Amino acid sequence: MEEALFDLAHAGEQLGLLEILESGDVSIDATQEMTTPLMLASIGGHVDCVELLIEFGSFVDARRSTGSTAMYLASQCGHYDVVELLLRKGAMVDGMANNGATALLIASQMGHAEVAKLLCSKGANVHLSLKDRTSPIFVASQNGHLETIRVLDRFRADVNCRRVDGISPLWIASQMGHSHVVKYLIQSGASVDRPRNSDGVTALLKAASKGYFDITSYILNQHPNLGVQKCGYSPLHAAALYGHLAVAELLLENGANPKSRNRDGHDPAELAMIEGHECVANVIKMNQQTASY
Numbered sequence: 001m002e003e004a005l006f007d008l009a010h011a012g013e014q015l016g017l018l019e020i021l022e023s024g025d026v027s028i029d030a031t032q033e034m035t036t037p038l039m040l041a042s043i044g045g046h047v048d049c050v051e052l053l054i055e056f057g058s059f060v061d062a063r064r065s066t067g068s069t070a071m072y073l074a075s076q077c078g079h080y081d082v083v084e085l086l087l088r089k090g091a092m093v094d095g096m097a098n099n100g101a102t103a104l105l106i107a108s109q110m111g112h113a114e115v116a117k118l119l120c121s122k123g124a125n126v127h128l129s130l131k132d133r134t135s136p137i138f139v140a141s142q143n144g145h146l147e148t149i150r151v152l153d154r155f156r157a158d159v160n161c162r163r164v165d166g167i168s169p170l171w172i173a174s175q176m177g178h179s180h181v182v183k184y185l186i187q188s189g190a191s192v193d194r195p196r197n198s199d200g201v202t203a204l205l206k207a208a209s210k211g212y213f214d215i216t217s218y219i220l221n222q223h224p225n226l227g228v229q230k231c232g233y234s235p236l237h238a239a240a241l242y243g244h245l246a247v248a249e250l251l252l253e254n255g256a257n258p259k260s261r262n263r264d265g266h267d268p269a270e271l272a273m274i275e276g277h278e279c280v281a282n283v284i285k286m287n288q289q290t291a292s293y
Contacts, residue, residue, distance in 0.1 A: 002030045009053065011240075012046030021056045028056055034064045040069040042086070050086070052264035060091040067097035075119065078112035083119070093124045100130040108136035108152065111145035116152065119244035125266035126157040133163045141169035141185065149185070154231035158192045166197035174203035179214040192222045200230020208235040208251065211244035219253045230264025240284060242270040243277035248284065258287040 005026045006261065008017040017037075020026060027035050032110060038058040041049040048176040050070070054060060060068055072092045074082040083103070086092060094102050107115040109157065116136070129135040137157040140148040149169075162168050170190040173181040196204045204224045207215040215237075224243075228234045233241070236256040239248040248268070252258060261267050266274065269288060272281035 002026050004286065005030065005037050006032050006040060009040040009046070010044060010291070012041065012049050014046070014048045014052060016051055017052055017287050019111060021052065028053065028058050029062055031120050034066075036062050036070070039064070039070045039073055040061065041080065042056055042074040042082050043077055045074070045077060045082055046084055046102045046163065047081045049078070050074075052283055053180070054085075054089050060086055060101050062096060065271050067099070068101075069103075069232055071095060072097060072101070074104055075107040075115050076110060076111065078115055080112075080115050080118060083115055085156060086117075087122050090255070093122050094117060094128060096128070100128070102128050102136075103141060104128070105130070105134075105136045108148050109139040109143060111140070111143060111148050113145065113147040115153050116140075116148050120155040126152050126155050126205045129161075132165070133161070135161050137161065138163065138167075138169050138172065140177060141178070141181050144173070144176065146178075146184060149181060151187055157190045159185050160194065161195065166195060166201075168194050170194075171203045171206065172195065172251075174207045174212070174215050175210070176218070177210060177212050179212065179218065182215045182216050186218055186222060192219045192224045195229065201264075202229060202235075205229060205231070205233065205235045205238050208247050209238035209242055209263050211242060212240070213246050213249055213250065216247050216250055220250065226251065226254070226256045228260055228261065234260050234262070234268070235282070236268045237262050237266075240272035240277065240280050241275055243275065243280055244278050245274065245283065246278075248272075250279050252284070253273075258284045258291050261268040 038053045103120045137152045170185045206220045236251045269281045269284035
């Protein structure tokens with residue numbers, strides 16, 4: 001009978017589920033691979049089955065071995081109606097999985113903006129994070145979920161929060177090429193010069209190394225550090241290294257030093273030539289001739 005209970009919850013078969021629950025021959029919070037029928041119904045978005053299981057006494061905050069709950073799983077899948085029902089039935093809004101993840105964090109990671117808004121409106125803490133201090137706004141920025149970021153920002157998420165490695169939402173969005181996110185974060189007060197702890201790489205250097213023209217432009221409008229960084233390279237060196245001509249020209253137009261030398265003693269033009277980027281090298285050489293550095 002319990003096997004049938006799981007199958008019916010998973011399939012969203014409300015009438016069959018009602019019949020088996022009324023029989024009284026099953027344990028409503030039995031687990032199958034540490035998953036309860038309520039969790040299965042929540043994953044599937046079967047709101048009627050979720051309500052039925054709760055009415056028959058299913059524990060809304062039961063946890064898997066990973067610590068995830070029906071609330072977490074419904075939020076992960078973006079099932080707004082299920083999340084709303086679970087909240088009305090008393091589910092913890094900030095229940096944490098073993099790694100520190102909350103329903104809000106997983107909804108933010110998946111880009112479920114309306115679910116994130118619902119959770120925040122019910123008191124979800126926008127600052128709760130994973131053990132490495134990965135926050136909801138960080139994962140939303142990492143995955144390019146602008147509408148979710150807007151929601152989190154309205155509920156006072158910290159746009160300058162940093163993981164333990166020093167990486168900020170702006171930094172990760174720059175690495176991933178999410179120009180719309182970078183633009184929004186800057187407008188919301190994100191600092192552009194906060195580096196990664198291990199090597200001092202900034203968002204600008206990362207964007208330049210990737211050849212992201214729009215992101216480089218947005219950051220340059222904030223008058224960032226253009227010099228050689230802790231890693232031994234400047235943003236112009238990074239653009240030269242990977243042959244990003246348009247980005248190199250943009251950096252030069254905004255005051256990048258074409259004569260600066262990296263940790264190996266090479267200026268950007270020399271580095272571009274070593275890597276076979278002759279066009280980039282020539283543009284930088286022309287700027288070296290007129291530069292006043």
